[in-house]
Amino acid sequence: MALTRDEIKRLADLSRLSLSEEEMQRMEETIDPVLEYVGRLSNVDTTGVPETEGDALVRLREDVVDGSSDGERAAILSNFPDKAGDVLRVPGVFDKPKG
Amino acid sequence: MGLLLEQTIRSAADGLASNAFSSTELTKAYLGQIRGLDLGIHAYLDVFEGTALDQAHASDERRAAGKAFGVLDGIPLAIKDNILIQDQRATAGSQILANYRAAYDATVVTKLREAGSVFLGKTNMDEFAMGSSTERSAFGPTKNPRDLARVPGGSSGGSAAAVAGDMAIAALGSDTGGSIRQPASFCGIVGFKPSYGTVSRSGLMAMASSLDQIGPMTKTVEDAAVLFEAIRGVDKLDQTTVDFGAVKYETRKDMKGVRVGVPRQAWGEGMTAGVREHAEGALETMKQAGAELIEIDLPYADEALAVYYVLMPCEVSANLSRFDGMRYGQRETRPTLLETYLKSRSENLGEEVRRRIILGTYALSKGYYDAYYRQARKVQTLIRRAYASAFENVDVIVTPTAPSTAFKLGEKLNDPLAMYLEDVYTVGANVAGLPAISVPCGAHEGLPVGLQFIGKMGADGALLSTARVFEHINL
Numbered sequence: 001m002a003l004t005r006d007e008i009k010r011l012a013d014l015s016r017l018s019l020s021e022e023e024m025q026r027m028e029e030t031i032d033p034v035l036e037y038v039g040r041l042s043n044v045d046t047t048g049v050p051e052t053e054g055d056a057l058v059r060l061r062e063d064v065v066d067g068s069s070d071g072e073r074a075a076i077l078s079n080f081p082d083k084a085g086d087v088l089r090v091p092g093v094f095d096k097p098k099g
Numbered sequence: 100m101g102l103l104l105e106q107t108i109r110s111a112a113d114g115l116a117s118n119a120f121s122s123t124e125l126t127k128a129y130l131g132q133i134r135g136l137d138l139g140i141h142a143y144l145d146v147f148e149g150t151a152l153d154q155a156h157a158s159d160e161r162r163a164a165g166k167a168f169g170v171l172d173g174i175p176l177a178i179k180d181n182i183l184i185q186d187q188r189a190t191a192g193s194q195i196l197a198n199y200r201a202a203y204d205a206t207v208v209t210k211l212r213e214a215g216s217v218f219l220g221k222t223n224m225d226e227f228a229m230g231s232s233t234e235r236s237a238f239g240p241t242k243n244p245r246d247l248a249r250v251p252g253g254s255s256g257g258s259a260a261a262v263a264g265d266m267a268i269a270a271l272g273s274d275t276g277g278s279i280r281q282p283a284s285f286c287g288i289v290g291f292k293p294s295y296g297t298v299s300r301s302g303l304m305a306m307a308s309s310l311d312q313i314g315p316m317t318k319t320v321e322d323a324a325v326l327f328e329a330i331r332g333v334d335k336l337d338q339t340t341v342d343f344g345a346v347k348y349e350t351r352k353d354m355k356g357v358r359v360g361v362p363r364q365a366w367g368e369g370m371t372a373g374v375r376e377h378a379e380g381a382l383e384t385m386k387q388a389g390a391e392l393i394e395i396d397l398p399y400a401d402e403a404l405a406v407y408y409v410l411m412p413c414e415v416s417a418n419l420s421r422f423d424g425m426r427y428g429q430r431e432t433r434p435t436l437l438e439t440y441l442k443s444r445s446e447n448l449g450e451e452v453r454r455r456i457i458l459g460t461y462a463l464s465k466g467y468y469d470a471y472y473r474q475a476r477k478v479q480t481l482i483r484r485a486y487a488s489a490f491e492n493v494d495v496i497v498t499p500t501a502p503s504t505a506f507k508l509g510e511k512l513n514d515p516l517a518m519y520l521e522d523v524y525t526v527g528a529n530v531a532g533l534p535a536i537s538v539p540c541g542a543h544e545g546l547p548v549g550l551q552f553i554g555k556m557g558a559d560g561a562l563l564s565t566a567r568v569f570e571h572i573n574l
Binding site: 012 | 201
């Protein structure tokens with residue numbers, strides 16, 4: 001099934017992506033054949049078939065904080081795109097930032 | 100120097116052990132080859148001349164003191180750029196990570212470090228491992244060392260080209276739908292995707308977590324087994340790792356008694372005449388060596404690719420939401436948070452990545468989830484059952500690795516579906532979690548053809564043993 005231009009725009013918004021008109025056009029042209037290809041899945045009879053089976057047991061563990069080495073900490077800080085001292089600086093969450 | 104560049108891991112380990120050459124000499128030879136060749140091939144994104152020589156020197160000192168670690172001590176390796184090496188740049192071929200430096204070592208890197216390996220550098224790849232040609236790297240394509248007008252395959256094309264071009268003894272790649280095996284096939288080397296759960300993915304940038312595996316790309320099957328032994332094992336940092344116990348290899352000289360499954364669906368139409376000639380020749384070779392060829396029915400062969408192109412984008416859309424320009428990576432600052440997100444992601448994520456994010460977002464969205472994601476998971480169950488039932492009668496399943504030999508740069512770049520069809524023989528093993536290996540089986544018009552062996556879940560040793568015999572009898 002084909003995706004309309006509006007649907008692609010909505011999906012891009014949901015994915016936090018902006019697309020130019022030209023990119024939108026290309027997405028429309030290239031996504032359709034893929035959806036057509038994967039559409040064959042609907043022809044498979046899956047009545048009574050579970051989504052998973054035979055997977056290894058779910059292995060859970062306590063979520064224990066291990067801490068980081070000084071080197072790891074320094075590397076994480078140095079990757080911040082913007083910071084004030086050792087604190088990560090991000091744009092305001094609200095629409096009208098002060099100053 | 101030529102001799103140094105013809106080494107396998109095993110032969111180099113012997114040379115180091117007998118003091119025929121040092122790790123420093125070996126490492127210098129490979130760095131020299133990179134300097135001479137890589138301007139034209141572009142297998143590497145970063146080369147670590149300084150630290151590589153330091154590691155080689157340390158290895159030589161250990162050896163001189165009689166404290167060498169083992170077979171990988173002093174061996175120069177290349178690492179795909181989506182695998183983290185602490186303090187080194189890790190871009191995964193994406194502009195959004197152009198200046199990102201890894202904060203920690205991937206578990207596989209820690210293991211190789213503890214084994215004494217030398218890291219020559221990080222190899223080029225399709226952005227976040229999404230592609231089959233390495234043309235989707237933000238830093239330019241890698242060329243096939245066998246023919247510079249052709250692609251090396253992908254997404255681990257840089258690692259394949261590095262090994263094929265004698266710019267590393269061996270390399271690590273990652274495989275989500277064929278990204279180790281298809282480039283290995285195109286470049287004429289061995290590429291092994293182990294059973295899902297055998298190798299920790301901690302420190303591998305996630306693409307589709309339910310399918311991703313790290314594995315060796317080497318000159319011989321024996322080397323693949325050596326690297327696999329070094330990197331495998333349960334890891335508390337990857338909850339999906341499973342203890343399959345010791346790897347059981349078989350010592351066999353021929354293929355007597357080996358039941359080789361030849362799935363009708365894979366050997367029908369869809370491969371080029373050149374691939375067919377060499378792949379069928381390989382079947383004949385195995386038969387001569389005592390293998391029992393059994394034609395089998397493996398239903399849902401085409402559906403496996405469809406399952407993959409639903410599940411993978413769904414996981415991609417979730418996994419890549421972390422690249423938002425906030426805590427690391429490129430940030431394009433705009434007045435509001437929303438605009439900053441939009442700009443940072445759109446300017447720095449490539450078109451193929453964005454296409455898969457949009458596809459995944461669609462398949463997971465309300466009203467379509469049942470038709471796409473849930474149905475794909477159910478068909479995945481049927482595919483797993485189909486393989487399980489096939490393996491009741493055969494020991495190994497054999498197919499071509501890719502439908503064609505290496506294609507020309509640009510040939511499939513504007514046709515995503517044609518590029519996706521490159522994975523048609525390889526995705527099944529990912530969808531079912533099975534171990535699979537590509538071994539060279541000949542060359543058509545000078546371009547390598549790869550043969551794929553798929554094994555039973557967790558039976559990686561048996562698979563490697565069979566592939567090794569084939570490698571030897573096919574010489």
